[in-house]
Amino acid sequence: MSESESEAEPRAGRVAIVGRPNVGKSTLLNALLGQKLAITTPRPGTTRACLLGVHWSDDPPTQIAFVDTPGLERPRSVLGRVLVEEAQGALEGADAILVLVDATHRGPGDDPLPEEDVAIVEQAKEIGRPIVLGLNKVDKVKDKGRLLPKLAAWSERFDFASIVPISALREDNLAPLLKELRALLPEGLLYAPDMLTDRPERFFAAELVRESIIVKTRQEIPYSVAVQVDEYSEDGNLVRIGATIFVDRKTHKGILIGKGGQMLKDIGTRARLAMEDHLQRKVFLQLFVRVEEGWTRDPQKVRTLTKEAD
Incomplete structure (x- = not known):
């Protein structure tokens, strides 16, 4: 088989997207899928559960099941430890690993590589899968010449399959990233033609409520909140959803409800509108x-x- 014929063969596989909190993993997943699947906020730690989203391409035939993961960092709590375990599990099941780093971050002193990012790459290397480094948020680097020493340092430090500078927010340079990842996947197709994700709609309902809480509240409230959907039923063009918001302190309950119930009403309105847009x-x-x-x-x-029932 010639190289051109090999490149045209159908390919499919899983790619785990890993990195520190707030490096843009969920934003990248949404950009690669061309629609919002993962909730995104400016706050670190928004992602709590691995989320699979399948990217499709017909030319050449490609199915890449991207797995968005919670941020990898040294856990400071029981919740943090469970989230790190969730991300580590995604690494084990991947055909390739996409490590996402923030192009604006530096290491100590003159070191262009942040220690936390280096530790994540070293952890990923232990899995034994090919690794692509995604240098994200390059749109925030005004002097693009400053990227060259960083790219050189990463290349010297690790043997990556490739390094691709991108901007997930602006959807810049995603086609080269997809091409590099495709080359690392096995031949053949794995997923049904209409598959986008393996999560049920009640999962996304819970996530959109939590996103609304994160946006509407402050301080430690979002980190001590969980959401579970108790009712999800369809009646023609109407979807009825009932959800419980769990907090770990009585004072947090009062804050979430707000004076005269206004905060809970605002949270619900934002979440409902997001659900209607999604559904x-x-x-x-x-x-x-x-x-x-x-x-x-x-x-x-x-x-x-933290695990909404399937």
Whole structure:
């Protein structure tokens, strides 16, 4: 088989997107899919569960199942430890690994490589899969010449399959990234033609409520909140959704409800509009707030409350 024929063969596989919190993993997933699948906010730690999204291309035939993961960092809590375990599990099941780093970050002193990013690459190398380094947020680097020493330092430090500068936010240079990743995947197709994700709609309903909470509240509130969908039913063009918001302190419940229930109403309105945009249907949403004291410090409760049932 010639090189051109090999390049035209169908290819499919899993690519785990890993990196520190807030480097743009979820933004990149949405950009690669051409639609919003993962919730995104400016706050680190927004992603709590691995999320699979399948990118399709017909020329040449390609299926890349990207897996967005929680940020990898040294865990400071039980919740943090569970999220790191979630991300590490995604590495194990990947055919290739995309390590995403922030082009604006530097290491200590004159070192252009942040220690945290180096540690993540070293962890990924232990899996034994090919690694592509995505240098994200290059749009924020005004003097592009400053990228050259960073690219050279990464190339000298590690044997990557490739290094691709990108901007997930502006969707710049994504085609070369897809081409590099495709070359690392096995031949053949794996997924049904209409598959986008393996998550049910109730998962996205819970995520959109949590996104609304993160945007509308402040300080530590978003980090001590979990959302579970209790009801999800369809009636013609109407979707009825009932969800419980779990907090670990009574004071947080009061903040979420707000004076006269206004905060909870605002959270619900934003979430409902996002759900209607996602589902392209009318949504009736009911939210309840429940105190589950200390849930963020209990490993079993963390695993239960951070995983929306399929």
